[in-house]
Amino acid sequence: MGEAVVGLIGMGDMGKMYARRLSEAGWRVHACDLPDKYDLLVEEFKDSENVTVFKNGHHVSRSSDYIIYSVEAKNIDAVVAAYGPSTKMGAIVGGQTSCKAPEMAAFEKHLPSDVEIVSCHSLHGPGVNPKGQPLVLIQHRASDASYNLVSKILSCFESKHVKLTAEAHDRITADTQAVTHAAFLSMGTAWAANNQFPWEMPRYVGGIENVKINITLRIYANKWHVYAGLAILNPAAKRQIKQYAESVTDLFKLMLGGHKQELRERIECARKAVFGNADGSKGHELLLQDELLDQFSLGEKPAASERLKNNHLSLLAMVDCWWKLGIVPYDHMICSTPLFRLWLGITEYLFRNEELLEEVIDTAINDNTFRHDDLEFTFAARDWSERVSFGNMDGYRSKFEKIQSYFAPRFPEATRVGNEMIKTIEESLKQRKGNQGN
Numbered sequence: 001m002g003e004a005v006v007g008l009i010g011m012g013d014m015g016k017m018y019a020r021r022l023s024e025a026g027w028r029v030h031a032c033d034l035p036d037k038y039d040l041l042v043e044e045f046k047d048s049e050n051v052t053v054f055k056n057g058h059h060v061s062r063s064s065d066y067i068i069y070s071v072e073a074k075n076i077d078a079v080v081a082a083y084g085p086s087t088k089m090g091a092i093v094g095g096q097t098s099c100k101a102p103e104m105a106a107f108e109k110h111l112p113s114d115v116e117i118v119s120c121h122s123l124h125g126p127g128v129n130p131k132g133q134p135l136v137l138i139q140h141r142a143s144d145a146s147y148n149l150v151s152k153i154l155s156c157f158e159s160k161h162v163k164l165t166a167e168a169h170d171r172i173t174a175d176t177q178a179v180t181h182a183a184f185l186s187m188g189t190a191w192a193a194n195n196q197f198p199w200e201m202p203r204y205v206g207g208i209e210n211v212k213i214n215i216t217l218r219i220y221a222n223k224w225h226v227y228a229g230l231a232i233l234n235p236a237a238k239r240q241i242k243q244y245a246e247s248v249t250d251l252f253k254l255m256l257g258g259h260k261q262e263l264r265e266r267i268e269c270a271r272k273a274v275f276g277n278a279d280g281s282k283g284h285e286l287l288l289q290d291e292l293l294d295q296f297s298l299g300e301k302p303a304a305s306e307r308l309k310n311n312h313l314s315l316l317a318m319v320d321c322w323w324k325l326g327i328v329p330y331d332h333m334i335c336s337t338p339l340f341r342l343w344l345g346i347t348e349y350l351f352r353n354e355e356l357l358e359e360v361i362d363t364a365i366n367d368n369t370f371r372h373d374d375l376e377f378t379f380a381a382r383d384w385s386e387r388v389s390f391g392n393m394d395g396y397r398s399k400f401e402k403i404q405s406y407f408a409p410r411f412p413e414a415t416r417v418g419n420e421m422i423k424t425i426e427e428s429l430k431q432r433k434g435n436q437g438n
């Protein structure tokens with residue numbers, strides 16, 4: 001198939017990013033979204049000579065050699081049911097959804113048996129440069145030759161190809177993505193509930209707090225279905241999110257009760273399990289450094305003396321949750337997203353700094369100034385977990401969009417700062433890896 005045509009069904013943010021990069025690399029792309037977007041898409045891609053826009057997925061399916069479904073995970077069954085039977089004989093089909101169990105079920109159910117299946121998943125958002133980012137490839141029902149063709153087509157992204165089964169993909173992304181999002185969604189929920197824009201308060205500016213704020217806003221600036229899909233439709237995600245909510249609740253109860261010794265012992269057990277013994281270093285450098293974190297702020301950085309302390313309940317609970325579930329987050333680095341690496345980075349930053357950890361325990365027990373934040377955060381973590389456990393798409397959407405509208409006026413600035421932050425921190429991570437010779 002020297003002249004393979006790549007089909008894209010779903011021209012949202014990810015589909016467009018794929019269309020642009022694949023066509024620029026010289027591949028012919030046949031693309032469609034819903035019929036009512038046809039005219040807009042034709043206009044938008046009129047200068048891309050390798051991209052041909054079609055009215056619907058039948059036209060794309062019958063004329064393409066590798067077809068990628070880049071639609072909402074919650075719609076995958078209906079969309080594959082509609083266009084799958086029109087797939088060109090002997091073609092290869094894959095999907096870009098963030099959760100592979102429903103995608104594979106849809107392919108197996110609706111695709112003709114002569115059609116091969118090789119799926120993919122870019123582990124980053126549409127605004128991030130794919131170069132060096134993990135790209136999962138799944139040879140689900142395909143010859144090696146077909147797998148190699150897909151790998152060759154997608155090589156123009158210069159991503160790191162990670163070959164996994166669909167099941168392993170879902171298990172890992174439940175650990176890395178779903179539970180990470182639960183933590184940030186809960187932070188945003190608590191800030192909105194207390195009517196705060198956290199970067200306007202001295203407590204919330206600087207270092208770790210910058211990452212929390214920028215990532216929370218980045219998530220709420222995205223579409224609800226991306227997060228709902230990967231939490232609710234991933235069979236492995238519910239348990240993680242539930243454990244996170246339980247860890248938050250348990251730790252908050254220890255704080256409220258003033259049980260300092262018990263709190264310290266629990267944090268210490270979790271620290272040992274996740275970050276290793278004694279100095280907690282597990283033999284590698286910190287992922288993130290303070291100077292790097294301090295550069296990205298939406299507010300003014302207060303003087304050290306004015307900095308209000310935080311008990312970092314969200315971070316303590318993350319490590320507790322990893323410990324309870326036997327998860328070693330470093331094992332997932334080959335298959336991680338920029339947000340996960342930042343999240344692990346700030347968690348590690350706290351847990352490997354004994355002085356800071358001691359300050360956190362002390363604040364947790366002796367300072368009740370921010371108990372109202374922690375209360376809202378605990379409610380939020382449990383409520384998100386319940387919505388996910390019940391598989392409640394509508395309930396997820398309405399909560400997400402309500403909080404989204406609260407933060408919306410700040411999105412342009414937060415997106416700009418967040419993009420800079422991710423770029424700089426990723427560069428620094430790459431450089432350090434280079435220096436270490438791996």
Ligand SMILES: NC(=O)C1=CN([C@@H]2O[C@H](COP(=O)(O)OP(=O)(O)OC[C@H]3O[C@@H](n4cnc5c(N)ncnc54)[C@H](OP(=O)(O)O)[C@@H]3O)[C@@H](O)[C@H]2O)C=CC1
Nearest residue numbers: 010012013014015033034070071072073096097098124125
């Ligand atoms: N955004 C991200 O950061 C990432 C997303 N993903 C995954 O990629 C997939 C796409 O995400 P993203 O691009 O962000 O989402 P978008 O909502 O931007 O794109 C999905 C597009 O598919 C369209 N669509 C729905 N049904 C059909 C149909 N029958 N025929 C043609 N087009 C259809 C949608 O139209 P309409 O809006 O009218 O329904 C929409 O334009 C999702 O499964 C997501 O989980 C993967 C990696 C990163």
Ligand SMILES: O=C(O)C(=O)Cc1ccc(O)cc1
Nearest residue numbers: 098123124125177337338339
């Ligand atoms: O990095 C994250 O976790 C994001 O929020 C962006 C994202 C969202 C969905 C994906 O399937 C992959 C990446």
